[in-house]
Amino acid sequence: MEALLRELEQASGGAARVMESRAAEIYAKAPLAAIPEIAQALLGVPGARIVAVFAEDRVEPEGVFYNYYVFERTGVEPYLIVRAAIPAADPRFPSLSASLPALNWQEREIQDWFGLEAEGHPNPRRVALHDNWPDVHPLRKDFDLRAKLDAFEGERHTYRPTLGEGVFQIPVGPVHAGIIEPGHFNFAVAGEPILYLQLRMFYTHKGTEKLFESFPVSKCVFLAESVSGDSAFSHATAFSQAVERASGIEVPLRAEVMRTVLLELERIYNHIADIGAMAMDVGFVIANAHAGRIREMVLEVNEELTGSRLLRGMACIGGVRRDWSPAQIAALPAKLSRVEAEFRSMRELIRYSDSTRDRLESTGFLSPEKAAALGIVGVGGRASGVDLDVRRDHPYAAYRRFSLRIPSFSEGDVLRRMCVRTDEVYASIALICAAAGSIPAGPHRAAEVAVPPGRYALAAVEGWRGEILYWVRTGPNQTIERCKIKDPSLNNWPALVEAVQGNIIADFPVINKSFNLSYSGTDR
Amino acid sequence: MFKILEKTFRAGTVTKDYPDGAAVSPAYRGQPRFDFANWRDPRSTASVCPTGAIEVSDSGQLRTVTVDYGHCIFCGECAGAASGGAVTVTPRFELAATRRSDLRVTAEYTLDSSGAQGALLRGPAEIGAKLKREIHRVLGRSLAIREVDAGSCNGCELEIVALNNSLYDIERFGIQFVASPRHADMLLVTGPVTRNMELALRKTYAATPDPKLVVAVGTCGIGGGIFGVNYATCGGVDQVVPVDVYIPGCPPRPEALLYGILLAVGRLGA
Numbered sequence: 202m203e204a205l206l207r208e209l210e211q212a213s214g215g216a217a218r219v220m221e222s223r224a225a226e227i228y229a230k231a232p233l234a235a236i237p238e239i240a241q242a243l244l245g246v247p248g249a250r251i252v253a254v255f256a257e258d259r260v261e262p263e264g265v266f267y268n269y270y271v272f273e274r275t276g277v278e279p280y281l282i283v284r285a286a287i288p289a290a291d292p293r294f295p296s297l298s299a300s301l302p303a304l305n306w307q308e309r310e311i312q313d314w315f316g317l318e319a320e321g322h323p324n325p326r327r328v329a330l331h332d333n334w335p336d337v338h339p340l341r342k343d344f345d346l347r348a349k350l351d352a353f354e355g356e357r358h359t360y361r362p363t364l365g366e367g368v369f370q371i372p373v374g375p376v377h378a379g380i381i382e383p384g385h386f387n388f389a390v391a392g393e394p395i396l397y398l399q400l401r402m403f404y405t406h407k408g409t410e411k412l413f414e415s416f417p418v419s420k421c422v423f424l425a426e427s428v429s430g431d432s433a434f435s436h437a438t439a440f441s442q443a444v445e446r447a448s449g450i451e452v453p454l455r456a457e458v459m460r461t462v463l464l465e466l467e468r469i470y471n472h473i474a475d476i477g478a479m480a481m482d483v484g485f486v487i488a489n490a491h492a493g494r495i496r497e498m499v500l501e502v503n504e505e506l507t508g509s510r511l512l513r514g515m516a517c518i519g520g521v522r523r524d525w526s527p528a529q530i531a532a533l534p535a536k537l538s539r540v541e542a543e544f545r546s547m548r549e550l551i552r553y554s555d556s557t558r559d560r561l562e563s564t565g566f567l568s569p570e571k572a573a574a575l576g577i578v579g580v581g582g583r584a585s586g587v588d589l590d591v592r593r594d595h596p597y598a599a600y601r602r603f604s605l606r607i608p609s610f611s612e613g614d615v616l617r618r619m620c621v622r623t624d625e626v627y628a629s630i631a632l633i634c635a636a637a638g639s640i641p642a643g644p645h646r647a648a649e650v651a652v653p654p655g656r657y658a659l660a661a662v663e664g665w666r667g668e669i670l671y672w673v674r675t676g677p678n679q680t681i682e683r684c685k686i687k688d689p690s691l692n693n694w695p696a697l698v699e700a701v702q703g704n705i706i707a708d709f710p711v712i713n714k715s716f717n718l719s720y721s722g723t724d725r
Numbered sequence: 726m727f728k729i730l731e732k733t734f735r736a737g738t739v740t741k742d743y744p745d746g747a748a749v750s751p752a753y754r755g756q757p758r759f760d761f762a763n764w765r766d767p768r769s770t771a772s773v774c775p776t777g778a779i780e781v782s783d784s785g786q787l788r789t790v791t792v793d794y795g796h797c798i799f800c801g802e803c804a805g806a807a808s809g810g811a812v813t814v815t816p817r818f819e820l821a822a823t824r825r826s827d828l829r830v831t832a833e834y835t836l837d838s839s840g841a842q843g844a845l846l847r848g849p850a851e852i853g854a855k856l857k858r859e860i861h862r863v864l865g866r867s868l869a870i871r872e873v874d875a876g877s878c879n880g881c882e883l884e885i886v887a888l889n890n891s892l893y894d895i896e897r898f899g900i901q902f903v904a905s906p907r908h909a910d911m912l913l914v915t916g917p918v919t920r921n922m923e924l925a926l927r928k929t930y931a932a933t934p935d936p937k938l939v940v941a942v943g944t945c946g947i948g949g950g951i952f953g954v955n956y957a958t959c960g961g962v963d964q965v966v967p968v969d970v971y972i973p974g975c976p977p978r979p980e981a982l983l984y985g986i987l988l989a990v991g992r993l994g995a
């Protein structure tokens with residue numbers, strides 16, 4: 202890490218300075234104008250990656266907005282977070298998207314939410330606020346959460362024109378044919394193959410980040426559960442960890458191990474469902490019937506341990522909300538080995554079905570180069586050679602205590618995304634059994650949870666989709682001043698766009714399912 | 726092929742019996758029950774409720790306590806906070822109602838001059854218990870449902886999708902999910918209705934032929950849930966289109982959805 206900091210200082214000609222060095226994060230500040238050079242220098246090293254960029258309104262106390270640039274490097278545990286001040290009187294910042302496509306949406310979000318212009322952005326159109334919204338910037342402190350905006354009128358979005366002989370446009374959504382979340386897909390097709398896909402997201406935007414600023418911290422945990430319902434526990438735990446780190450709250454070891462068990466249960470129930478759904482999308486319906494049944498076995502375990510099939514009402518700041526009896530813990534390995542046996546034989550059915558394999562293999566190809574350039578994380582990344590996993594790279598909960606098997610492939614097709622999930626199901630079951638055998642005695646939540654004002658911290662969790670990131674700044678009287686949420690889906694939509702090109706439209710459902718991104722997590 | 730058949734036979738019949746039996750797990754955190762006569766501290770209980778589902782208002786000699794199951798996310802915090810076991814969590818889930826007001830229960834207490842709570846004046850009636858008969862009368866009809874996610878967190882979608890798995894197998898009631906609102910008898914709507922989905926929901930409603938039913942699913946669909954009304958949300962399905970049945974839950978478990986859907990069908994043409 203020392204080397205990294207020296208590079209940072211050199212890259213900025215001494216203008217960047219380290220503000221604070223903690224175990225999991227290092228904060229530095231730098232002049233806005235130096236950011237492009239700093240980013241270039243930091244990312245010039247193999248294994249370096251830009252994780253996120255986000256903004257904060259500090260106009261009232263400090264007269265500025267801040268942009269935070271989060272970096273990580275393979276083998277280096279703390280995140281490096283470079284902060285740059287943007288004067289309120291001159292609300293612009295230099296865009297990095299032209300050379301870092303991973304930031305394309307994130308910089309546009311900053312434009313929409315804060316009214317800060319990303320200068321030189323290759324595609325500066327709105328992304329989060331639809332085109333028919335009035336000229337508002339909801340995450341500015343002077344914007345009222347309850348503002349009643351007039352009825353929206355006018356054209357929502359202009360898509361790139363679809364030109365050429367025999368080229369057709371297929372608009373789909375926001376209300377889809379299946380039971381899935383809303384979004385708009387605009388396909389350009391020439392006969393069967395897809396030429397390109399344009400996306401319109403943020404239909405489910407609920408003002409979530411702004412809402413965090415209006416609730417007491419304890420209530421914010423429930424809000425975090427509702428960012429993406431299929432990742433309720435991961436999101437709420439990531440938020441809790443950020444608050445714990447900011448406030449210096451010690452989480453008892455028992456709670457850390459329990460969290461680990463619950464995070465892995467969330468991974469398993471979602472992966473099993475996705476594997477079934479992918480099989481169904483290529484016509485292997487019976488595999489999905491079994492997957493649905495096996496997933497219910499896991500949901501039963503969830504319910505038994507938390508009172509909720511989807512693990513709600515369990516996360517809290519300082520630990521977990523409910524304790525487990527010795528009998529509950531003792532029953533876990535047997536239940537999970539039944540799940541494993543059933544899962545294995547379901548997975549074998551798919552493996553021995555040549556017609557299914559034929560549809561999955563080489564479909565929806567995403568090259569490792571593209572995946573790395575677009576900043577793809579999670580399952581989609583690990584199937585395309587991007588070997589990132591927060592559990593190993595920035596350990597949290599009790600992951601340090603257990604050995605982890607992290608699958609990674611480089612073929613980048615639908616089949617490998619299914620294989621990543623499959624291997625993770627086995628690995629997670631092994632992890633849960635190991636954890637269940639070593640849950641230490643002691644309290645399941647911290648005795649006291651006090652959140653002092655003006656503290657900030659970043660925390661990440663490897664949700665089943667990938668890296669979930671929370672950054673919080675605490676406010677007075679047990680409140681949150683700013684909560685930045687990044688669901689892995691936000692990074693990964695461009696992967697879908699890339700992966701569908703040249704595939705036939707009939708394969709779109711299975712390619713989409715192989716990523717299975719969260720609209721609500723994206724839109725918040 | 727043989728392997729497929731073998732696996733199918735080994736799995737056996739897994740479909741649950743609901744609504745004819747098959748109680749849910751006692752571990753399930755369903756309806757919180759309030760022992761109004763022995764509830765000494767409704768105000769401190771209300772202060773822990775994350776969604777404001779418990780409301781206490783004092784005026785003069787009278788204290789009114791309202792519990793709105795339409796706002797409840799079934800977190801169980803109230804049971805932990807209330808003294809003397811006045812609030813208990815039960816696994817009850819059959820909470821759907823045809824009127825929004827049926828999801829609210831109210832109790833009144835006397836207050837003495839120092840503001841201390843006195844005797845219970847009036848307690849509430851039970852909710853949601855009336856409809857068993859109705860449900861059995863309507864079994865056998867066919868129903869086409871179009872699901873509309875109007876901005877949910879996708880939790881409700883997970884449970885709606887589960888209705889199609891072999892444990893819940895909603896098709897055994899002649900109920901199907903269809904791809905187009907033009908083929909639908911019922912819209913099953915989730916989410917607080919975001920401003921960005923408002924128009925899409927209106928258009929979907931208009932495209933559904935009459936007579937049609939609208940079911941608002943989950944705490945968000947009923948009244949905006951934890952998101953409430955803000956610059957980006959409308960605060961529930963009935964703020965945008967008329968609603969026939971409300972299904973509480975965060976999210977409602979599959980049996981609760983089934984109960985609500987069957988309840989709605991009992992009203993069709995009535």
Ligand code: SF4
Nearest residue numbers: 774797798800801803
């Ligand atoms: S269970 Fe319902 S009423 Fe009780 S605290 Fe939670 S949301 Fe409020």
